[in-house]
Amino acid sequence: MTLTHLNERGEASMVDVSDKQNSHREAVATGRIVMQPETLKLLADGDMPKGDVLATARIAGIQAAKRTHELIPLCHALMLSKVSVDFELDTVEHCVRVRAFCRLEGRTGVEMEALTAVSVACLTLYDMCKAVDRGMEIMEVRLDHKSGGRSGVWQRQEASSAADSHAVLDARASDGPAVTEETPIEIRFFAELRERLGVEKLSVLPGHLSSPTLMAVKEWIKSQVDAPQALDQARLLCAVNHDMVQGDVAVNPGDEVAFFPPVTGG
Amino acid sequence: MIAIQHDPFDIGALYRRLSDGCHGTGAVVSFVGRVRDFNESPEVTALTLEHYPGMTERALENVVERARQRWQINDVIVVHRIGYMTPGDDIVAVLVSTVHRQAAFEACAFIMDFLKTSAPFWKKEHTSSGAYWVSERESDLASLKRWEQ
Numbered sequence: 046m047t048l049t050h051l052n053e054r055g056e057a058s059m060v061d062v063s064d065k066q067n068s069h070r071e072a073v074a075t076g077r078i079v080m081q082p083e084t085l086k087l088l089a090d091g092d093m094p095k096g097d098v099l100a101t102a103r104i105a106g107i108q109a110a111k112r113t114h115e116l117i118p119l120c121h122a123l124m125l126s127k128v129s130v131d132f133e134l135d136t137v138e139h140c141v142r143v144r145a146f147c148r149l150e151g152r153t154g155v156e157m158e159a160l161t162a163v164s165v166a167c168l169t170l171y172d173m174c175k176a177v178d179r180g181m182e183i184m185e186v187r188l189d190h191k192s193g194g195r196s197g198v199w200q201r202q203e204a205s206s207a208a209d210s211h212a213v214l215d216a217r218a219s220d221g222p223a224v225t226e227e228t229p230i231e232i233r234f235f236a237e238l239r240e241r242l243g244v245e246k247l248s249v250l251p252g253h254l255s256s257p258t259l260m261a262v263k264e265w266i267k268s269q270v271d272a273p274q275a276l277d278q279a280r281l282l283c284a285v286n287h288d289m290v291q292g293d294v295a296v297n298p299g300d301e302v303a304f305f306p307p308v309t310g311g
Numbered sequence: 312m313i314a315i316q317h318d319p320f321d322i323g324a325l326y327r328r329l330s331d332g333c334h335g336t337g338a339v340v341s342f343v344g345r346v347r348d349f350n351e352s353p354e355v356t357a358l359t360l361e362h363y364p365g366m367t368e369r370a371l372e373n374v375v376e377r378a379r380q381r382w383q384i385n386d387v388i389v390v391h392r393i394g395y396m397t398p399g400d401d402i403v404a405v406l407v408s409t410v411h412r413q414a415a416f417e418a419c420a421f422i423m424d425f426l427k428t429s430a431p432f433w434k435k436e437h438t439s440s441g442a443y444w445v446s447e448r449e450s451d452l453a454s455l456k457r458w459e460q
Contacts, residue, residue: 236433307447310432
């Protein structure tokens, strides 16, 4: 880790953000609202008194993301380039799972927007269904993944539980817009390259790459970091799953990709 | 044995570990790499060594395995330190035991040559005027040539 407020000699130094390049920032937040099985059935069948519940909650979530700065005191107003809100009806745990994805090119993150979208979508689901079920519970509103900016990628680490495997099975079984359960590709940097990039680890969902290749991973990294030219040096070494590789190779979900300068041990 | 550790090692203890009770061993060659007080800069005051956990162990195992395929080796020890070190500190030890000396000399040199060019370790040298990452040496790459069959 490097301290952004210290220069090479360890002296305090103010960070000038005007030179900071806009980076590609994304965040995924999720949450769920648990209800009576009968309520879920009414919702699935489109028989709720207030009409199309999911369509309304989706619009509510998207609108909320765009207005996050009005709700959260210290949030900047952002020009979001993409907001999506998806639902998954889980009949095993009789709940609606909500997933929000936000993206922008900018100097500040989009976690708050994604969390706000999930929260308001859940509140709207509550409002639309409360006539038949006042005991619904909004639960586990949380950030699952973020990328871009100096702190790079953050991914929620989850101990696999029965509930998770249910979620995966259900996502596959449901007809609606399913949550794609992708395993991220982990990316690591070492030594001088790590210092030049100012980041030690990144992770990317395979779906965010233009192709499942090492070159596409490199291009994606360049879109995320403040010093993309650091990846253009001729003698850059690369390893996939702890084996040195040369040229372009295929990269699969769950792979660990590492970039580093020539080695100097011994 | 392959070890990557912060702590200093005792070369005598490594030698005994390699050779005690091994009556078929007729030769042991050991190499120790140390921190010099001059390198790219004339006044190196310290160095820090970074590695890639997981890959480094694997790279060293590969090198040792290749040496074993090439020479009749009884046993091998590779110990590499990481972290902060000062001039005079030991960095790396490679010990090879064989029946006759020639194989031990060659295998030890082989392991060091490939360790230096393929195991993911990086040195950062500290001097009174600042710190920098050590560059790779052409001579290290050139010394691999002699192992080409």
